[in-house]
Amino acid sequence: MQSGGLVSQSAPAIVWFREDLRLSDNPALHAAVASHRPLILLYIHDEETDGLRHHGGASKWWLDKSLRALAGDIEAAGAQLTLRSGKSNEVLDAVLNVTGADAVFWNRRYDKPERDLDARIKADLTERRIDVTSYNGRLLNEPWAVETNAGGYYKVFTPYWKQARQCINARDTYGRHKTLNGPDVDSESLDDWGLHPTKPDWSTGFDDWTPGEDGALARLKEFLDGPINGYKDNRDRPDLDWSTSGLSPHLRFGEIGPLQIWRAVHAGMEAGNIHEKDGMHFLSEVGWREFSHTLLYYNPDLATENYNDSFQHMPWRTDETALDAWKKGQTGYPMVDAGMRQLWQTGWMHNRVRMIVASFLTKHLLLPWQEGEKWFWDTLVDADPANNSASWQWTAGSGADAAPYFRVFNPISQGTKFDESGDYVRRFCPELKDLPDKYLHAPWEADKATLKKAGITLGETYPKPIVDHSAARQRALDAYDTLKEKRDAS
Ligand SMILES: Cc1cc2nc3c(=O)[nH]c(=O)nc-3n(C[C@H](O)[C@H](O)[C@H](O)COP(=O)(O)OP(=O)(O)OC[C@H]3O[C@@H](n4cnc5c(N)ncnc54)[C@H](O)[C@@H]3O)c2cc1C
Known part of the structure; x- marks a missing residue:
């Protein structure tokens, strides 16, 4: 689903990266590139807007590395990742003013404070004739897309997943954008954001991770090339290396999208490289992620209030x-x-x-x-x-x-x-x-x-x-x- 109208061809557009730190299969970026505008590729570190839950310490560690990887990938494509901190609406206003951009593209978020913020920003920008278009870059199915016959959301996983599998968007994944164009805009330095722990640096055991899109795709490939066969039997074994994919932080930061995983697993099963029982079981775990997003969407206080x-x-x-x-x-x-x-x-x-x-x-x-x-x-x-x-x-x-x-x-x-x-x-x-x-x-x-x-x-x-x-x-x-x-x- 896409919201928003047509954009003119000349002024620059902002692509606002949030939980989608990747260049491939990124619907907002893909649409912005297709508009043939110069692009301002923006990430906002917002610890000032009331009500947003800030990243915890370990997630900040990951975000730091993920943004470095994204900045490197964007640079290699010929453009720049602009980093700004502050209230999202104020930062957007400042960047719009200084660049003359008249369109903003983003992928949607599903927790309530972020949704409310996005809705406020969209209403404000639209009133000022700045075009805002938003996309689904995070889920196979957005929460409202999978409904029971009675019209509500599913509260039990098995029927949810049975129905959700039928609703998945049939589109092919978008390839990685290798060339990006846009003006240079003043950017803050990641080093000044203090995301990496220093006093003390407790992250020395995190070195096995490779945050960023390349790390995500390499992990998916390695998992699908072997360990996935056996997943159904081995997935409960913490003593075995690769008993599970280890993709969760990559998915969390959107360095890979679930549709890329879905397509790759199905391709492997069709080619006879991935056993159906393992492939389908693995995808059903990705389904739990979808189900959890639905629960959060309809129960915004899920992190603090008893569902029951x-x-x-x-x-x-x-x-x-x-x-x-x-x-x-x-x-x-x-x-x-x-x-x-x-x-x-x-x-x-x-x-x-x-x-x-x-x-x-x-x-x-x-x-x-x-x-x-x-x-x-x-x-x-x-x-x-x-x-x-x-x-x-x-x-x-x-x-x-x-x-x-x-x-x-x-x-x-x-x-x-x-x-x-x-x-x-x-x-x-x-x-x-x-x-x-x-x-x-x-x-x-x-x-x-x-x-x-x-x-x-x-x-x-x-x-x-x-x-x-x-x-x-x-x-x-x-x-x-x-x-x-x-x-x-x-
Ligand atoms: C108390 C508790 C807290 C958890 N907190 C988180 C969390 O903050 N973030 C998080 O991503 N997962 C969380 N999980 C779910 C699950 O433990 C992790 O997703 C999983 O261990 C990640 O490892 P993996 O990528 O190797 O999983 P795999 O088995 O390879 O699964 C592939 C993907 O499916 C999704 N997935 C797998 N299991 C679940 C599940 N039970 N619920 C929702 N999605 C799932 C994840 O995105 C995962 O990356 C939690 C589970 C428990 C019991």
Whole structure:
């Protein structure tokens, strides 16, 4: 869907990059190039408009590298990425005034504060006879495009995805723009934005990532060239390299679009290079991303308010010490601690482990899911307003199509099942590396001699469990019962 009218051919146009930091299959850029105007390629670092949620620390790290990559790609194409900071509307006005541009192109966003801002800007510019056209560059289907027979949005994933697959835009992807023309405009320096952490620089473990469009396309190629075959069976194995694609931060910043992934996977399946069951399963995970965006669109407070109202009665605890132990990977449960340390060290965590640590926080510790959402927002390179809030609510039991609250993940058996080799825990909790497999996920069960031989003193070199699994599980179930009672009484 495209909104807006025709533009004249002479004055420059602004392409406003936001969550679409790529030159290929970028509908707004594609349309702007097709208008044959000189282009001002603009990114605005807006930490001033009220109500916008600012990037967390790890996302800022990624944004810094992603913008450097985009600037390099644009330069190689013969143009310039203009960087400005400040309130989006004021920056746009300033750039429009100084360049005489009379058109703006952008790809749409779906969280409410950004949508409202875009609507205000569009109304204002249109009134001043500046043409604004917007496009879908972020989703296979925009939230309003997939409706139930009754006319509402889907609240359950399986029927959603069945219907969504039928609605996907049949267009071919747009190739990369290799030549871009436009005037030079005063630009700020990325170095002055302070996106890269310095005091201290905690990002030294992030080096395996290659932010930017080239990094995204290379990762997709590598994944589709091999690891995708086996995805259905391996995707729950954090101990295996490439058990999943690792594309989430690239998708978050729009260095690759979902239609590029969709087309590439289908091409691989048609050529017989990708097994249908693996290809389709992988695409259904991309479908969860779509579903989450729909939930966010229709529930703007998804990051803070329970989707399922009855959870307002949940007797969550307050316990700063336990929350801190969880954040630092010091709970005494190796699978939980390995996950939280992977997050801190690399800015990312495997999906299976995200579910385990989220279940641990909301059930074993009985702490509100919003605390976890906020910590992930700050520490994930892929922190996403839709995926993060929908997934936290899913795990906590308060979300749409959620895992029932009474399904409490057992961090010990989840460890033995999904980190069978123990490589994952040994990598992120190296103090446990010499423990035999049998005790790796429950070190407190090892006898003194075994612990001594492995160089472990519980409570000193590695924490004792901060809660007893069975007692904590029962406490969670009891809390859930009181919620049910209160809900039924109200
Ligand atoms: C508590 C919790 C918080 C999460 N927070 C985020 C977040 O902030 N950002 C984020 O992108 N994902 C989040 N997820 C979803 C999921 O864990 C990640 O998308 C996935 O681990 C990314 O790794 P990948 O790219 O290798 O995934 P792959 O398995 O290769 O999947 C491909 C793509 O599909 C999408 N996807 C996969 N699983 C999900 C899912 N369950 N929900 C929505 N989209 C999915 C992602 O865009 C992903 O890149 C969260 C999950 C949980 C349980």
